[in-house]
Amino acid sequence: MNRLTTLFQQKTANVLNVYFTAGFPGLNDTVPILRALQDSGADLVEIGMPYSDPVADGETIQRSNQQALENGMTVAKLFEQLHGIREQGITVPILLMGYLNPVVQFGIEKFCQQCQAVGVDGIILPDLPLTVYEREYQPLFAQYGLKVVFLVTPQTSAARVRQLDALADGFIYLVAAAGTTGAQTDMNADVDAYLSRTKALDLRNPTLVGFGISDAASFAAASRHTTGAIIGSAFIRLLQQAPAAQRATVIQEFVAGIRP
Amino acid sequence: MTATAPSPYHVDAAGYYGPFGGAYVPEMLYPNVEELRDNYLRITEDPTFQHDFQQLLTDYVGRPTPLFFAQRLSEHIGTTIYLKREDLCHTGAHKINNTIGQILVAQRLGKKRIVAETGAGQHGVATATVCALMGLECIIYMGAIDMERQKPNVDRMRMLGAKVMPAKSGSQTLKDATNEAMRHWISHPTDTHYIIGSVVGPHPYPDMVARFQSVISAEMIRQLLHQTGRAIPDFLLACVGGGSNAAGAFYHYLDEPSVRLIAAEAAGQGVDTGHSAATTALGKPGILHGASTILMQTEDGQVTEPYSISAGLDYPGIGPQHAQLFATGRAEFMSITDKQALDAAFQLSRLEGIIPALETAHALACLPLIGAKKDDVVVVCLSGRGDKDLATYTKHLEEYS
Numbered sequence: 001m002n003r004l005t006t007l008f009q010q011k012t013a014n015v016l017n018v019y020f021t022a023g024f025p026g027l028n029d030t031v032p033i034l035r036a037l038q039d040s041g042a043d044l045v046e047i048g049m050p051y052s053d054p055v056a057d058g059e060t061i062q063r064s065n066q067q068a069l070e071n072g073m074t075v076a077k078l079f080e081q082l083h084g085i086r087e088q089g090i091t092v093p094i095l096l097m098g099y100l101n102p103v104v105q106f107g108i109e110k111f112c113q114q115c116q117a118v119g120v121d122g123i124i125l126p127d128l129p130l131t132v133y134e135r136e137y138q139p140l141f142a143q144y145g146l147k148v149v150f151l152v153t154p155q156t157s158a159a160r161v162r163q164l165d166a167l168a169d170g171f172i173y174l175v176a177a178a179g180t181t182g183a184q185t186d187m188n189a190d191v192d193a194y195l196s197r198t199k200a201l202d203l204r205n206p207t208l209v210g211f212g213i214s215d216a217a218s219f220a221a222a223s224r225h226t227t228g229a230i231i232g233s234a235f236i237r238l239l240q241q242a243p244a245a246q247r248a249t250v251i252q253e254f255v256a257g258i259r260p
Numbered sequence: 261m262t263a264t265a266p267s268p269y270h271v272d273a274a275g276y277y278g279p280f281g282g283a284y285v286p287e288m289l290y291p292n293v294e295e296l297r298d299n300y301l302r303i304t305e306d307p308t309f310q311h312d313f314q315q316l317l318t319d320y321v322g323r324p325t326p327l328f329f330a331q332r333l334s335e336h337i338g339t340t341i342y343l344k345r346e347d348l349c350h351t352g353a354h355k356i357n358n359t360i361g362q363i364l365v366a367q368r369l370g371k372k373r374i375v376a377e378t379g380a381g382q383h384g385v386a387t388a389t390v391c392a393l394m395g396l397e398c399i400i401y402m403g404a405i406d407m408e409r410q411k412p413n414v415d416r417m418r419m420l421g422a423k424v425m426p427a428k429s430g431s432q433t434l435k436d437a438t439n440e441a442m443r444h445w446i447s448h449p450t451d452t453h454y455i456i457g458s459v460v461g462p463h464p465y466p467d468m469v470a471r472f473q474s475v476i477s478a479e480m481i482r483q484l485l486h487q488t489g490r491a492i493p494d495f496l497l498a499c500v501g502g503g504s505n506a507a508g509a510f511y512h513y514l515d516e517p518s519v520r521l522i523a524a525e526a527a528g529q530g531v532d533t534g535h536s537a538a539t540t541a542l543g544k545p546g547i548l549h550g551a552s553t554i555l556m557q558t559e560d561g562q563v564t565e566p567y568s569i570s571a572g573l574d575y576p577g578i579g580p581q582h583a584q585l586f587a588t589g590r591a592e593f594m595s596i597t598d599k600q601a602l603d604a605a606f607q608l609s610r611l612e613g614i615i616p617a618l619e620t621a622h623a624l625a626c627l628p629l630i631g632a633k634k635d636d637v638v639v640v641c642l643s644g645r646g647d648k649d650l651a652t653y654t655k656h657l658e659e660y661s
Binding site for chain 2: 051052053055056058059062066069074075076099100101102103104105106126127128129131132150151152153155156157160164175178179180183
């Protein structure tokens, strides 16, 4: 069974998803960071495919994208790096997140084949329109056993949330507040009201909150009404600062500190 | 001009031009784009909107702009050349046709703040101008490199009360300014309207901007008829970065196959030099800034950093409608180098006493290349004036003395 599906069957609260950019800080750091996250107890891992024009991302993730591209990261290279990980003890569910153009240029069917071959469980493509998904992508994702995740924001109408929930089969990614990734989201009453409003919709998919989640306090606040939360920019900043030799230890401490 | 079948060159009900167009935006922008999509035709086709729009175009922008018979240039090239004088619009370029339209849309949507991107600064100035006119807050993103090479326009925007924000990511030019403006819009989804400056971006922007710019060809038809006795030219030339002046100049001629539409792209130092912005020569289908279009990119789908002497053409994509005009062969795309553009700018200055913008000079540079005969009627969309480019022109003065 799909690892993502299994995870959410077994765990319905405090799920921690950690995002990092493939090929960052060094080109070949992708798999070691993935392994360190698994060893630290992250429930799932979201690997970002770097893009030259990531409009939904703030400065931290933009810079990691740029550095990864300068390191020589490509979609093809990522699949090379992920080749064989499932035979080498990586069991954590893996999502690939990226903007549409590099995936389209790689070839969408080839992309899905490769995902299945290396053991990717789900996909997030924020700029993929729902109509295009239904028409062209849904049959391919289903054929290759890939779950899809859609974003929802505080401005998304209830009717559209239901539409997205009906089409998603991984989870619903709740964007905490209007803004790009890495913005300092104040987990205030507005965010709480939005999350509890969404909970009341009784969606069929699990919900994870992202954007501005950086530490134990924001994780706990975000997880109160949801299945869990996603940490991205804060983890990228950690990778920027940690000396390579101590990276595994620093990751261990960071992940442990999110759910004390 | 009243085709019964739907035109293959205009937007369809789903927001596409053939395979190009659409709205490839992250969910954070979906409500904004949806609001615009569901309302832009209702708003812009409303008689009171049309009244306000036409009145401002007349009394504020100074329309209609003249169609000028360029006698000396015509003799020099060996054909019959008319210049559509968009450079005489208030603020010095066609850009204000669009910003007047969009500010009226923004008001009717109840928006309080305007965000925009700018390359050469012409769209930034046109946006800052209409924001001052209507009393709305104005934030302009401009590539840090462009801020340096188009300093007079930065000063004009500030004079008009706009806040100019340098875009420091990527190549620090128009593409990156557009990314930053979109990020700002994502962060201020309810009270802000994004005035895109060209026929790019997610549907309905390309169609909305083309409609506002279509006044250019609407006037051209009347003026040509009056001056030449025929409404239809043999050739119609315009430069294309994103392509808004070309979209407006071509608009009412798209379904008139006898008009040869010529789009001038910036070849920079040369199409094969690696320092170019000639999108159709170097690009392939891809997705950028919310639309499927033709795009300069690496094999891996990363957007290439373009180069042109002209900041307004320094963009790695083109509007989706232009992608369709290229793919169907309806328009011919020519690549014009920096040098050819400079030659054309000095030529027009000295033959007609008109200093064109560097962007516009790319369209003028096509004149000797299109094979127009003496009696052929050739219209060039003179999209902007060259005051903003004086620093660049001055560097080359000696070569042309």
